[in-house]
Amino acid sequence: MLVRRSIARIGYRFGCNLLPLLPNWPGEVVFIKLLNQRLSEELQDGLFDFLDSKVLEVSVTDLGVCLRISKRDAYFVRAPTDAPADSTISASICDFLAIASGKEDPDTLFFQRRLCLGGQTEIGLTVKNRLDALDRSRIPQWAQRWLEMTAAELAAIVPN
Amino acid sequence: MELVCPAGSLPALEAALDHGADAVYIGFSDATNARNFGGLNFNDKNALRALERIRARGKKLFVAINTYAKPDSFTRWQGAVDRAAALSADAVILADIGLISYAREKHPNLALHLSVQASATSGPALEFYRQQFGVRRAVLPRVLSLRQVQQLAAASRVELEVFGFGSLCIMAEGRCHLSSYVTGESPNQNGVCSPARAVEWRNTASGLETRLNGVLIDHFAEHENAGYPTLCKGRFIVDGKRQHVLEEPTSLNSMALLPELKATGIQAIKLEGRQRSPAYVAQVVRTWREAIDAVLEPGTEFSVKDRWRKTLAKNSEGKQTTLGAYDRPWQ
Amino acid sequence: MRLALGPVQYYWQRTDINHFYETMLSTPLDSIYLGEVVCGKRHALRAPDWLELAQMLAQMLAEVSDKQIVLSTLTLLESNADLSWVRKICSNSKLLVEANDMSAVQLLSEARLPFACGPAVNIYNQHTLAYLMSLGMVRWTVPAEMNSRQLAAVLNACEKKPEVELFAYGHMPLAYSARCFTARHLGLDKDNCAYRCMEYPNGLPLESQEGEALFVINGIQTLSGKPLNLLHHFPQLCERGIDILRLSPQWQQMEQVIDAFDRARRGDLHPQLLPPGVDGYWCDHPGLELIARSGTGTPA
Incomplete structure (x- = not known):
């Protein structure tokens, strides 16, 4: 337990210091690929069409990382670097993980000013609702466990 | 006392069932329901899945079709009632008189609940909907105090459902045009x-x-x-x-009044929040299940546990809870 | 086109109310609505006083003109006392009653009396309209947020149409609450409000933090910050099948408002006689917008 927490703490500090220095694209490419795999059915069904030629920017504030996502045909794509964001969502890594692992409610974090929306609110809100509606059983068990564990570890070491 | 829980998505519906809902209310993804937000609510495919999951657990499904039908697209609202009937939902929650009349004629076996959006606050108003349409249950507006709820319950010949928890509308529901005055769109x-x-x-x-x-x-x-x-x-x-000239961001929480609500014969407690995530539904439903079980336990004195208070406070809009209008001093 | 004076929304002193209606008798109005519609605690005139005033005015008018007196009921009933107020109004045996909530609709239809429905009864489509007509509704005042196109759709789809009344001038009632905002502003409990809304005969203006006039607070009621003014649209209102225009009482210059609309119906339309106000709802826009500028009429 203690060892795991120490590793989490070191990893988190390392991330906060190092990640902002790195270019965004490697992580972005991997993340978008993952999204396209996992959400192919929803993409085919048109559930994310509201992102067509829009730019959604997701910022992980403490890690200084920012994902810029758009959609073309039935795929999420990286947004062009020069295009301004239509909608922005920002929070700390802990809070994003708490949402992803189903532990926290995004509106709760929003009321507490821990989750921020900018630009066209409708895009941010629709993304939130679409993600809430995803069937969690489709996330592999190991990934769910990893999410829950990491979320819990980070929540324990990072102040709000 | 039935616990009626919100679901804006299948995972939220599962969370409600997992944590002790007796009934879950949902809406279709369009203007026929009062939580018409992007990405929320149920298409036909998901509504069917919702029903299967509800039936597998032996619980109830209510469908909220609780907005007022527009004159040039009344058929859309009729269609929503037909879809709910085809699902064999346990009840539809309606507000529009034209639509209630349609539901009564077309689907005589479909149970009708009067939505809070209809703003029925008196015995004769409730009686209107019972006599005309055989409405079985009414959701009471959040403007009433506990004493007023008790007075109504004593005279009412329909079942009554009151709000237990959720974001608070301080205006009488269904009679507020503030949103359309500024944006052009209204509840x-x-x-x-x-x-x-x-x-x-x-x-x-x-x-x-x-x-x-x-x-x-x-x-x-x-x-x-x-x-x-x-x-x-x-x-x-x-x-x-x-x-805050009108109201501070605040949530309603009537948990402390559970013993009185039970004594007065309230049949159901409704939780607000179809726009919230499965995480909210899970936490809030679990808390209320425990509280209702505690109040129904014979021979024990009910008190709100600190743990419940904390969970509800955390999930509240504006991070505070009040007893809302059910408590007279609030007014 | 007939002109009606809507019920007073604000809390005025008894002498001022009497004086106001006395003045109104000599205006070219066709209908006058009387009664407390906002708060059952307001006691300068209680139900029997309103009944007496209404009957007195009706008698005076019967001899000299065909002006009609209508009694309006409370909009948001919160207690048995409110309900008994509404019962008294509904059981008057002479005058038409405007129901402002379903309690009054129930009492009037049970008694098989004809009734009018006020703007806070949610009639948004032809089916609801037809149903209430089958129960005795003879007059319908259109909800504030309904636009011209929707009204036309309702009326086109109606086999039998009631008298149609449209709110055409004044601060629009937008919302009703259990909370009294005037008391809240003054730091008072609603139960101990000291009836201080009487100090604000035009309500209390509410502005945004940037100074934009947004709303007017009036006890438990919220009104639009600017008055609705459909005078520009007068020609279109006549074509739409509207029978009556409702002008909402204001503390001062009510005669000028009535005069401007009266001139319009006599073919002498001068929109500049009144402040521009707002007309967004009627034009399918947010209610606070002003679409038709002076001299432009209803946009196509």
Whole structure:
């Protein structure tokens, strides 16, 4: 337990210091690929069409990382670097993980000013609702466990 | 006492069932329901899945079709009632008289609940819907105090459902046009208060600004909690004083009144929040299940546990809970 | 086109109310609505006083003109006392009653009396309209947020149409609450409000933090910050099948408002006689917008 927490703490500090220095694209490419795999059915069904030629920017504030996502045909794509964001969502890594692992409610974090929306609110809100509606059983068990564990570890070491 | 829980998605519905809902209410993804937000609610495929999961657990499914039908698209609202009937939902929750009349004629076996949006606050108003349409249950507006709820319950010949927890409308539901005055869209006709397309959050040098269709409705300093961007919860100027003129961001919580509500014969407790995530539904439903079980336990004295209070406070809009209008001093 | 004076929304002193209606008798109005519609605690005139005033006015008018007196009921009933107020109004045996909530609809239809429905009864489509007509509704005042196109759709789809009344001038009632905002502003409990809304005969203006006039607070009621003014649209209102225009009482210059609309119906339309106000709802826009500028009429 203690060892795991120490590793989490070191990893988190390392991330906060190092990640902002790195270019965004490697992580972005991997993340978008993952999204396209996992959400192919929803993409085919048109559930994310509201992102067509829009730019959604997701910022992980403490890690200084920012994902810029758009959609073309039935795929999420990286947004062009020069295009301004239509909608922005920002929070700390802990809070994003708490949402992803189903532990926290995004509106709760929003009321507490821990989750921020900018630009066209409708895009941010629709993304939130679409993600809430995803069937969690489709996330592999190991990934769910990893999410829950990491979320819990980070929540324990990072102040709000 | 039935616990009626919100679900804006299948995972939220599962969370409600997992944590002790007796009934779950859902809406279709369009203006026929009063939580008409992008990405929320159920298409036919998911509504069918919802029904299967409900039936597998032996619980009830209610479908809220609780907006007022527009004159040029009445068939859309009729269609929603037909779809709910085809699902064999346990009840539809309606507000529009024309639509209630349609449901009664076309689907005589479909149970009808009167939505809070119909704003029935007196014995004769409830009696109107019972005599005309055989409405079985009515959801009481949040404007009533406990004493008024008790008076109504004593005279009522329909089952009564009251709000237990959730974001608070301080205006009588179904009789508020503040949203359409500023944005053109209203809960009554569009199923939405402060539509997201009209909302703008902007970080400025002095803090966070919220605008609704360009109108400044609040300005939050660095660590102030935020609320939903509704007009009734904004800060405005009256007589040179800047304040929450209408209401602060606040949630309703009537848990402390459970023994009185039970004694007065209230048949169901409703939780608000179809727009919230499965995480909210899980936490709030679990808390209320425990509380209702405790109040139904014979021979014990009910008190609100600290743990329950904390969970509800955390999930509240504006991070505070009040007893709302059920408690007279609030008025 | 007939002109009606809507019920007073604000809390005025008894002498002022009497004086106001006395003045109104000599205006070219066709209908006058009387009664407390906002708060059952307001006691300058209680139900029997309103009944007496209404009957007195009706008698005076019967001899000299065909002006009609209508009694309006409370909009948001919160207690048995409110309900008994509404019962008294509904059981008057002479005058038409405007129901402002379903309690009054129930009492009037049970008694098989004809009734009018006020703007806070949610009639948004032809089916609801037809149903209430089958129960005795003879007059319908259109909800504030309904636009011209929707009204046309309702009326086109109606086999039998009631008298149609449209709110055409004044601060629009937008919302009703259990909370009294005037008391809240003054730091008072609603139960101990000291009836201080009487100090604000035009309500209390509410502005955004940037100084934009947004609403007017009036006890438990919220009104629009600017008055609705459909005078520009007068020609279109006549074509739409509207029978009556409702002008909402204001503390001062009510005669000028009535005069401007009266001139319009006599073919002498001068929109500049009144402040521009707002007309967004009627034009399918947010209610606070002003679409038709002076001299432009209803946009196509």
